[in-house]
Amino acid sequence: MAAYGQTQYSPALQPAGPYTPYTHHTQGYSMTSYNIKTEDGLSHSPGQSSLLGYTSNFGGTPPAQTLYSYSTHAEYHTPTSPLTPGKEQEGAPARRSSDVKLRGRKRANDPVPPLDSDIERVFIWDLDETIIIFHSLLTGTFSTRFGKDSGKAVSLGLWMEEMIFNLADSRLFFNDLEECDQVHIDDVASDDNGQDLSTYNFGTDGFQSPAGGGTLCLGSGVHGGVDWMRNLAFRYRRVKEIYNTYKNNVGGLLGSPKREEWLQLRREMEVLTDLWLTQALKALALINSRPNCVNVMVTTTQLIPALSKVLLYGLGGAFPIENIYSATKTGKESCFERVTQRFGRRAVYVVVGDGVEEETVAKKKNMPFWRVTCRADLEALSHALELDYL
Template sequence: MESKLNVYIWDMDETLILLKSLLDGTYAEAFNGLKDVQKGVEIGRLWENHILQICDDHFFYEQIENYNKPFLDGLSEYDDGRDLSDYDFSQDGIGAPCCDVNKRKLAYRHRIIAHRYGQGLHKVLNQGMLKSWNDLYEMTDKYTDRWLSSARAFLEQCSGAIIGSSNTELQHVNVLVTSGSLIPSLVKCLLFRLDDLIEHGNVYSSWEVGKLQCFTWIKERYSRQNVRFCVIGDGWEECEAAQSMRWPFIKIDLQPGGTHRFPGLTLRTVGNYFAVIYGASDAENDKERNE
């Protein structure tokens, strides 16, 4: 069976989730008075508090905030596999990862972060925090007319495999490239219920290296015949990087009533962008005929 792969490269803020536009009021202002701007700001601040608290309490952020890496496995070669069950992270005196010793200490933390990400927040938070988080998610989803749950549902559609009539298997993978620092971005994936659809190894921070470099790494990682890439985001940097890579770019728009937003974006629309650059696959044609 012939196999093809679609790699969806997502921006995070104002694409899969809403945060900055809640905090600065631009999301509500797009509705011309139909949305309470102050309520959106308050919701955004609650999310900020949740993100920072979980980062500091469970993901070592206070210790490693200044040691951002583009992805969690970047220092895996320095991890000697030591049993960390009795390791005292508060007393190891981690410093800037300029030497092998500190690179190993940071790699230890990255290993624990990857493990906790894989477990999910239900294994990390107490019942009170879980309720607060779930209530905030539902309140935000209602305020944003189901932006969060629609984005998650779309990610589910961009997962798995489709078998076409010509016995072609079309596989999908979701990758996140965010301009934010790595640890808060991983925590956002957990809080916004994206962790089961985006693996921790598929989360990249372009904070220091830029999106073009991250896109280059992703291309090398999936370098094989029959692979297609599509970038989905709201910013100029991912647009320019996609153009440099000659990949299709879908610009997310906050304006109500549009198709390039959530809810609104469909696999048919994404397939049209793919088709312009790569041509349509048999499996996608079959899916469109069945919709």
């Protein structure tokens, strides 16, 4: 473990409760090489500049010190991106265009996972430009800020955007659900009668209007009627099943040749972003290795595209679907309130993000805020976690 200089952290982290103020200072320490294993069997080092796969040991012991190895056979799991500029158009509605911002979990190895009420510390993460780099690739701000090839950055961003919406449309019912967005995957579960869906035909249940367009959510039934709500709940249940089945096997969900295309895209994005995502995954894994800590995601992206993005960036092992909230309709403050109601007032909440909205809400609720503006901020976060400052 290398020296970390002083344990002062800048005004970006406004500790509340048991925290001591510290300044975000990232010079003067070297990162330990971690083997972060993911679904695809690739190993990745946060400090390495070459593109390697990585695996995330979510749950269980902290990642072991190791050199990174790359296997061309394995699938790529949750890579990391480089330093990310601030988000543009924070809070703007998600849309299908190049400026859309598609925006923890208990230890996997715990024999008996802790109840929500037993959680002692909750880390609330933003997604875009915090854990991953996506939106800033499309706008060109990433390449401008960090001296990257702008044409390559935009090309990779558009390629990922196409994959995100393709997966959302083809497997996660986004054509049906785009106008029926929910904050949480279980928000309409009360309308689900538990019917066996193994032979259910979603294409003929009358949910989606043949005309499409602006009447996507009307169908042949009455919007909000019992039958319509039940069919809506069926779709969200199936989305949940698909996520849970394939969160550690995205390549299996995509199939060939999409799997190979996805692996290539992930590798190229890792190179361009200097392993930003790998570094974020290290912090996520450290949190998940603690028995009474959890990672939660609150994103301004609509829920279905957000789930698609989480899967394609290999974050499924880091975030159970129940820990993902979309703030598109309600805003982040409402989502933060739901999270605190779920885990209780006794838990300590730490917010990790790059945007003004999450920082403002964190300060309002007296929650420590860890600002992420570059990859070094994620490295500092991992180091603080290793030293039990957080």
